[in-house]
Every structure is written in structure tokens, then in C-alpha cells.
Amino acid sequence: MRYLNISICILLFFLTFSCNEDFLEKPPLSQTTEGLFPATANDALLATNGAYNSLRQWNLNAGGFPLLDIMTDQVTKGSSAGDGAATAVFEDFTFDAFDPAMERWYATLYQGIRKSNLVILEVPKITMDEELRTRYVAEARFLRAYFYSILVRAFGDAVLVLEINPPLDLTRTDAQIIWEDVIIPDLEFAVENLPEKSDYAAEDLGRVTRGGAKALLARLYLYLGDFPLAQQYSEEVINSGQYSLEPDFEDAFNVESEGGVESVWEVPALPFGFGDGGNQYANTWGVRGTPNRGWGFGRPAYPWIIEMQNNEDPRLDASVIFLGEVLDGIEILGDDATTDTTRVDGQIVEIECYNQKVWTPGTTAQESFGHNQRIIRYADVLLMAAEAANENGSPNVALNYLNQVRARARAGNTDILPDITATDQATLRLLIEDERNYELAFEGLRYWDLVRTDRASTILGPLGFVEGKHELFPIPQSEIDISQRRITQNPNYE
């Protein structure tokens, strides 16, 4: 009996050893893992939408703040001195490689690239409707080109990643190669394979289009200084019949005109948190205090306001929210904690005001998350065509496009904003630059306009812009450190 007991014990003891490896396999619940997705036609759609998701990422806009605007003469940092301190270094160009916004921006661009690469690499392997499959890939290539185009304009030579899990010893690739081998071919593929805006089903409005791809190509060719191609692509958009100017300037970016005739490409959003379709882009700019619409980061600059006033340009009122103004029945009182009017030696240098282009009506701060960020407007396409035509020696073609924009701006008031008639290339060049300054203010375009036209040191020099340095932003120091300096820094940032 005793030995029986002992035997049972020993048996029990060893029985329990017969565990199998399955006991220790505990993969994540509710999520699948890399390598198993996308596998089906529905996965392909999900993965494509997942790449679009990056467009609403707060950090995609220069690390969350309207830094590209704050660095220009159109915008100052906004809010109070102690608040949004992280943006102050962009007002006076004292930012360095340790800047966290730059780090977030860089990382988020690569995140968008990675999500696009997932579609580009994996969706073609899926057995499904071929036309749709090609469209998904074209959408992803459009997005990848967009992300790379920002990356290369912001940081210059960049690490070229065309796979899901890149090796960890990569170095920077010449920007020219990225333009030629990735960005341009991706967009050409998109032009080839994407539907026009009108060819999409109503429920797909907001997906990238052939016209959007051409407009983006025009923008990038201007940046690259290839004016014939810039003119070609912008005119193709103009002649496509897909787009026109909104009759009223303020309808070019407000809620009613979302997805409207002037919208070549915008990022649709819903008035909820990011996970539910929201985009914090407008909230970041939004009115501080009463009504509470946001943080008030980025404030229209006083000199710009004065210039617009001197021109009696009606676009000023549609672009800037002044204190005391009543918008959609809501009185704008602003933030108690910030100074309403800042004077230096008795002269006004700054007033509390806000970017009206991101204004959303409604009763809650949350509404601002539903603002659709306009990335390319038809007015921009017209001005790009004007600029390219002027550079290509066709001033009259240029004037035609330019004056379409001015005509809309003057809103029937013949006393203001007369048609431009100058045909001298240099004069017209500056007039087109001015028109972009007035028409496209606070839309994240001026900084790169000034850089690509070599005008940045002239106009932004007094603010702190240093030629030979600030045309590019610093590669995040963490990237340099982690790569053990395989990844190098841009000039004059070390």
C-alpha cells in the first residue's frame, strides 16, 4: 500500500512534466500579426485605407504644429509666451537637431511610407478583382510619393525604404535619386491608373485621383524647377474639366465646400477623435478661450494683415478671425491669458487673431476635428500654371490664370485688385509670388515657395533664416545617434 502511494506520487510528478510547447504559445488576441496581412480582397481595402489613415495623423503636419507657416512672414507662433514653447524656436529659426517636433514629423512620414509599402508589396499577391487591385496599388503609390516628397523637401537626402522591415544599416540616398526613382514614377503610375474625381463612386469621394496626382506632380516639378512639366501637368488639371474656382473665396475651405469643385485633394475628417475619423490639424490652429476651438498655435502675422488691409483685399476678412468678430453667430472673444495687442515702443507688432481658413461652426471644440484639410486647391493649380507659364516665356498665358484667381478674390468689387497686366518676366514672377502669399496664406505652402524660388533669405532673413542652412531641416539627432552616424546631418546643423 505504501509503495503504491509512492508510485502514484512519482507518476503524478512526472506526468505533469509532459507539457507541450502549445502551453507557452500565447499569440496576441484580437490582432493578427505581421506577415499574415493583407491576405484577402477585403484586407487589401483595409490596408489601403490604413495608408490613408496616416494623412490624419496630427504629427504628419510638421510634427503637429503649423511650423511651415510659423517659419514664414505670414504667421507668428501664437498663444501665450509660456504655452507652445516648442514652436517658439521656429519663429526665430533657433531650432536644432534635438527638436522633438522634427523627430515626430520624420518618424510619421516614414510610418506613412511603411503603410503604403505594405499595400504596394503585398496587395499584388492577392487574388482579387484586377482593376480594383491596381487602383489600390496606385492609391498607395500616390500616398508614398506624397510622403516622400515631403521628406525630401524637408530633409534632403533621405534613407530610401521600399520594404516593410528595412535593414538597420541603411544610409541616406541622394534626393535626386528618390525624386527620379520613386516619387515621379509613383505619381506617373497614379496618373496612369487612378480614376478622375468624377469617376469615383460617391462613397469614395476623397480618395486620391488622377487630377490630384497631376496637380501634385505640377507642385513638385515647380519645386524641382522643371517648368515645362509643371505647366503641362497643371494645365492638364485645368483642362480636365474636373475642377473650377468656388465663386466665393471663403467657400474654398469652409465646411460647405468640402469635396467641392475647387478641391483637387483634401483630407476628409469627422468631428471626433482621431480614432473615429478626426484630424487635429484645425484644432491646433483653432481659437483659444471663447469660443474654445483649439490651441491657437500659429497666429496671422500683423505685417501680413497690414499688407492685406493696404490692398483692401477682401481675402483678409475670410482668412483671419479678429477678436470681436461674429462668425456663424458666435462672438469671438479669444483667450484672457494672452495679450490682445502687443506693442513695442508704442507700435503694434502683434494682435490676437486666428486662422479663419480652419474655422468650423458648431457648438464644440470637437467640431474642429472635422475640418477637411485642403492639400491642393484649384486656385493653387491656376497659380502654379501661371508661374510655370511665366517661366516658360508665356506671360499672357500666365496672366490669364493669375487674373482668374484675382477676379474671384475681388468678388465683383471693381475698385480693388485690378487685373495684372505686367508681362515682364521678373515683375510678373514677383506678382505671382504675391498672389500666392495672399491667396494661399496659412496653407503650409509659402515656406517651400520661398525656398524653391531662392527668395527665402530675402524675405525670411530678417526673421532668422540662414541661407545654406534652413532650406533643409535637421535630421533628428536620435536618427544620427542610433545609426552610429551612418546617417549624416544636413549642413550647418552640427
Next chain:
Amino acid sequence: MKKLYLTILIFLLGSYMITAQDLLTGTVTDAENGDPIPGVSIKVVNTTNGATTDLDGNYSIRVGSDAQLQFSFIGYKTQTIPVNGRSQINIQLQVDVETLSEVVVVGYGTVRKSDLTGSVASVKSEELVKVPAANPVQALQGKVSGLQVSNTSGDPGSEPVVRLRGIGTLNDNNPLYVVDGVILNGGINFLNPNDIESVEVLKDASATAIYGSRGSNGVILITTKQGEKGTVRVNFSAEQSWESIANKIGVMNGREFATYVNEFAPGTYNNLDVLPNVDYQDLIFEDLAPINNYNASVSSASEKSDYYFSLGYFNQDGILPKSDFERITAKLNNNYKVGKSFKMGLNLSLASTTKSNAPGVITTALRAFPIDEPFTTDSLGNEVFAEVRGSANPLAAIEYQNSKTTRQEAVSNLYAEFSFLDGFSFKTSFQFNGSLSKTKSFTPEFFVAPLQQNETSDISQSYSDFYQLIFENILSYNKEFNGIHRINAVAGYTTQQTRSEFLNGSAQNLLREEEEFWYINAGDGDPLLQNVSNNASETAIVSILARVNYSLMDKYLFTATYRRDGSSKFGANNRYGVFPSFALGWNLSEESFFPQTNFVENIKLRASWGIVGNEKIPANNQYSTIGTGQGAVFGENETLNPGASFASAGNPNLQWEEQVQYDFGINGEFLNNRLVIELDYYNKTTNDILVNLTPLGYTGIGAFQQIRYNVANVENKGFEFNTSWKDQIGNVNYSLNVLGSFIKNEVLDLGEGFGADSVIIGGDLGNGQRVARTVVGFPVGFFYGYEVQGVFQNSEQLNQFPSLSAQGIGDFIYRDVNNDGVLNAEDRTVIGNSIPDLTFGFGGSVGWKGISLSADFQGQTGVDVYNGKQALRFSILNYEDKFLDRWTGEGTSDTDPRATQGGVNFSPSDYFVEDASYLRLRTLTLGYNFPQNLISKIKASQVRIYVRGTNLITWTKYTGYSPDIGTGNPLDGVIDLGRYPVTKTYSVGLNVNF
């Protein structure tokens, strides 16, 4: 010749016959229960003769009638009896309480204290109920050398931060808690301190390696009370306490504030005399907030079974409204003997807690404009909350906060044990512990100010459950051979699985705002305003373990342990880890050459080496996941189209952290055990620390996303001492003790081959400024920023010293650390340390007749806190009174800058680093035991009343509420952003035993 031999033989026989004529017999029994005691050693004094009792306690021996017999057995008091010609002597041996209590609980068993080779500290039950806190760990503050207990908050029911022997890892540094053999996944908030018999803190690898992959942060073993032999014991205790804030933080009053603001914004306040002056700290804190603590227990034991049953009730209001905590606990421990060799039992702890989640109004109150009244009258003449500038109206924040967490928790251990052969036993146990936690939060619709409003009422509910199941099989062998060799060995196999799941839901626009409507179904049903989320995770561990403890002649001690763990948290390649340890002990004072004096009673030398591990990372860090919820908005009627893509990024090559630890120790008892000294030196190096690091940005995992790697190495070395003195002078008995621990912490490596200049930046103040760093060659999480050298007094100085572009006269002169004539980010340097150099505790007690007085002190030195609440300035906020000494013109202040709303002077600098060294009178207790003749009338065996003060006095230079704040994440350093204050408490109590 033959004759001679014969004569000698006869002589010898004769002498034998003379001295050992009589056969003496008898039985040895236990004085308490009368059980026979087998194996009792019987020696004839001054001879080599002896005998032992048989299984029935009987013995027989031949002795002379005038001989003396010595009866001895382990665990009993030795007795010496003169024979006096008797032929039968029955002896009752008294249990030697002192020797028996000298058994120390170690992992998977117990060991005699004299055989112990590891570094283990024991804390007895009476120490654990000295502090009026729900969590027993609070009572360990200053009681165990090497154990640092601090608080992230004084919020009722919050768990303290516990660090054993420094910061060993860069992730979770919490020790492992084991309650009655059950390895817990988290803390012990469910446990009533009154139910605890003893706490053993396992410090070195010899003690912790039996817990293998979970031992490296130290192990806290808790043994709960069991029934004791004798009559039924009934205990009742009641304690009533009142707590108050120990000190207020000095902030500006209305006039000071307005004067200050006028300096940088002239003309803001024109008539300082009419401005209100509101002290928001006075308005939010309640004075003498009550704590109630009632406990009752019944216990008993018989031959065949024993039990301990208790109920406890604890309720703490908290000094902030709506921060109360209530706990009901039940404890049942019972054991049954079936036959001679079979035993089984159940240990069960149940707890139900309700916690009101405090509104975060501490910082709000500190920031509030003192010139803004909290109430105003609306157009109808009703008193309503007014807008309070700074951050929000703290009183409104309290009013609109409604959040409660309820939690039910059970920890149980069901076992059966079978003894066989000689010294073997096999124990199998099923251990289940589980919890169910619910949080309900409701915010009504309200408007106080544009920045303090809730546009629609909202409700959120979150449910989470957790369970853990352990199946454990342990074979033990305990045997002593001839009093020379003693072997204590265990071997076992255990499996463990855990599962946790949560479900959260929320809705808005409730039909009504009364509590009956605080349900999701009362929301407006708008699917866009409703949210649901649900997820779960599982883990599993499979282990083999063994330990041998061998003692030779009570002098030479040897312990070896082994554990092999396999964990689901690691990929198939690195799934198993092996954790060995070895230790030697030498009871020096047992040696024959050791001088037998009264001065030295006992000296033991110990040395140990071992490897322990850490696996405290989330369940799925090895996997790169694809997540849904990454939708995009499309359509003429904009709708969210579902999307999926990369979610978290994993590392399939993850493996354990490995900590190599050695320890040298001395235990000494001197002067008749009055003086006890324990000293330890240790060195532990953790390698392959599991740390989340930001990989190269181009990997595309996204901003703020990190991947876990095994990269860093951290060393902790230190010296610990623990001494106590106990004596009696006449009727007065008294005791003193002093303990402390010196620690040096250093990061040895931070990702070699991963990034040459790896720096882990932590300590986010909430405005993007990050003040803590972890780099090679320094302690974990030190503070990093500018060094203030003075204040620019004039333009000459401004030109003389390098400055930041935004700086002017009256601003700080930051030191140009690298002396390159330019002040920039490169000039930031080490400005503070968040790991104390020395933590200590000391105390004493005096007893005279029934009166006892005891005092415990504890503290720390060589540690800093970053005063983040003062450094954060989003807009104009009230200022701490430090700024009253500001620079107001040349020659005024060289330490405090000019008045500004915010900006450059608030950059991370040593101006905000404060010395958090302190000495605290932790408890002061005066007690009285009623005399026996009085209490016997009510049939009580003990009646004690006491008054006690907790945290009565803290000596410190720190300006915040409490210098002993801790941090959950060591990479953040210790930053004070306005914590719920640790309070001072006054208690009265009654304890009755029947």
C-alpha cells in the same frame, strides 16, 4: 600475567556495576498536548552514555542513582533532571518558543534561521499594523534595510512604490509578492495587515533564485495567520484615525500675485487693495478626515485540524473630497490531517474594495489665481461656480467628478500533502487568484468657463477581469543524520497561466443626470458618440525548480538552488531561462576554537552568488501586430471607412533580463542576544535589460512608438546594516534598532551595437520638456538641464556671459558647461539624482508594567525631486512663494529671476531641483495593557488601548507636500507635478483578545 588482566577486568566490571546498576525507564511527552516525542536525546551528564526515545516516546537507560540526565530535542527546551534513585522518570518537555520561531519562510518551504545562507529580513505581525494604511507594505517603510518604500500619492488605497536594493531594471521594478505560497501578478492591496503573521523579504540571489525569472526585483513572502493550538482565540480590534495635510505649499497670495503679474504686464491690476485673496489649498483639503479600521478574528487548532477566520473593514475618507477608499476583507485558513501521513488545507483571502477616483485638483488649486473667487452669482441671483483663471475652478472640478472603481479579488491555495518514507513529503496545490474590477465615471453637462466645461453629459464604464491559475507539485526531503548532517531539499514542477480581459464603453447626452441613469443605455444612442473597446491577453509559465540546503555539524552550511522557467512572453528561440544560485554559510561561533564568552553568542558568515531574472513586460512584446481601427474618411456623406495596418512593433528575439548577484553577510548575536547585528554587502548587475527604445525613425513604426529590446546593463551595489538592542532594567524593558542601506546605482551599458550614443530621455513635464535622462556611467533617471550660476544683473553681465537668445537682464545665467562661449542645448548637464544614497530607519520602545511607548523614524538622504509643478507654465498661473525673492533690479536677487509669465527661466535647470532628503517621525505610539486581574473579569486575555501619531513631523528642505514621493517609471526620475499629499494621522485604538 593472566591474573593481572583478570584483576583489571574484574576491577573495571566492578566499577561499572557500581555506577550503572539500575535500569531507568520513562516516557517523554509534549508538555502542551501530551503527545509522545520520538527521537529525544537523553544524555548522562559528564559521561558519553546516552539514549533516544522510540516512536512512542519511551526510553530506557542504565544510570547510577546519583546521575543527572539531560533531555534535549529540537524545538523544545532542554531539561536536566537528577535521577535521585528513581527507576522511572516521565518528562514533559516545554516547547521552546524562541527556537521554533527561528524558522524562516523561504520560497517553497522553510529553513531554520541558523541554517539560512541567504539574505532574508523578517518583519513580524505587530510591526505591520502600526501604520493606518490599507496596504501592508506601507508598514515596511524604514523596517527592512535595502527596502525603499515611497508613495506616488497619498490617495487612499494607492499602492506604494517599493524598490529593493535600488533600481535593477529600466522597466517594472516592483518586487514579486508571494502570499502563502501563491505567486501574485501584482501587489497586495487586497490583504488585511491584521491577517499577516510575518513578512519575509528575500534579498539576495540565494534566496530569490528559486523564483527564477521573477526574482530579480526581490521577493516579498507573506505568511498569514494560522490557528494555534489551545483554546479558541477571539481577537477584536478597532482603530479610529483622523488625517490632515502635513503642510501646505507656499504659493503667492492675491496681492503678491497681482504685484508679480504687474511687473511683467504693467497695469494688469490697478487697485491691489480691492483684490480678493483666496487660498485654494484651504478650500479643497478637508481637515481631520476619518479612517476607520475594524477587525475580528477567531482561530483554534486541534489534533486533526486548525483554522483561522477573520473579517476586516477599512474605510478612509481621504483629505480630498471624493477620494475615499473602502475595503472589506475576509480570510480563511484551515488545515486538516487525514491519517498519519496525509494533510490538506485551504488558504483563502477575499477582498472587496470601492475607491472613489479623486479629481486631479491638487495642481489646479496650486495654479488657481488667488484673486479669483470660486463662486459668483448668475443673472437669476443663484450662487454658481465662477471662472477661476490659472487652470480651472478646483471646487467645480470636485463637484463634477464622479468616478468609482470597485474591485473584488480572491486569492486561494488548495493543497494536499502526503508524507512518506522517512523525511519525504509530496505536496500538490492548485492556486487560483482572480479579480474583477469595474470603473464607472460620469460627468454632467456643465459650464464654468470656456476651458472648463463639458458640452454633453457623458458616462464611461470599464470592466476588467483577471485570473491566474497555478498548478504546483513539490517534493520535499527533510532529514537529520546523527545530528551531524541535516538535509532540507525541495524539487518541483509548476505551471502558471494568466488571462486578463477588459471591456470599456462610453456614451453621451444622458437622458437624466441622476445616478440611476449612469448607464450607457441612458445615453442618446448616437453611435458616433458611443465607444466600445475590448481586448484580452494571456500568458503562461512552466517551471522546474530545486533547492538543497545542507548543514554539517551546524557549522558549515551550503545551499544550491535551480530554476528553469519557460515563458510565453518570449519567442520560441529564447523561451527558456535557467537560474542557479549557490551559497555558503559558516557558523563561526560553533567552532571549538571559538572562545566561549558571554560577549559573542553567535556569529555567522554568509556568501552567495546567483542569477535571477525579470520577465515583467507586457504579454505580446515579441509580436509585430496588425491592428484595425486605422480608418479613413471618404464619401459625399463623409463616413469612416475601416482600415487596418501595422499596430505595435515587436521583437521576436526577446529574452529574459539576467541579474548576476553576489552577497556577503555577517549575522551576529552578542551579550546574551541583547545585541543583534546583521551586515550585508551586495553587488548586482542586470544584463540584457528589457527596455523600450525608439528605433531608427526610418523603420516606420511611427512617432512615439517603441520596440522592446534586451540592451541595457545596470549595476547596483550597496551596503546594508540592521542592528537592534533589547534589554531590561528592573521593571523597564526597552529596545532600540537602527537600519540603513547605502546604494550606488550605475548604468553600465545602454545598447552597445544598437546605437553608440543611446540616451533614454524621460521625465516629461507635460509641456514637451523632458528633464530626466539615462545614460552610461550615471544612475538611472538623473535630472538633466542647465546649471544656474546667478541672475544677469546688468547689460555688462549679459555681454560677459554666454546666454540663450531669449535671455535678458534679470534672467538666469546658465553655466556654459563646455566653455565654448556659446550657450546652447549642449551645455545641459547632470543636475540631480533621483535614487537615494542612503535610506534608513531607526526606532525604540520602552515598556513599564502595562505601559509601552514606541517611536519609529525613517528617512533618506542624497536624493532630489524635480519640482515640476513650479516649472510648468502654460499661461499665467499662480506662483510658488519662492518667486517672492525675485530679481527686481540690479543688486537685488542673484538666485531668483525677474517676474515673467513663463519662458526661458522655466527651462529645465537646477533651479527646480530640490533636495528631497528627510527624516520623519513615522510613528509614535503610546499603549496600555490592562492588568490581568482586571481583564480576567471579562474573560479576556489581553486588552490594549493606544494612541498613535503617524508622520507627525518631517524634517526636510523639500517645499512640496512630501519628500518621499516615488516614481513608477525610474526613467522619469522623481518629478513632483502636484501629488496627492501624504498626510499626518492621529489614531486611537483598542485591541481585545479572548
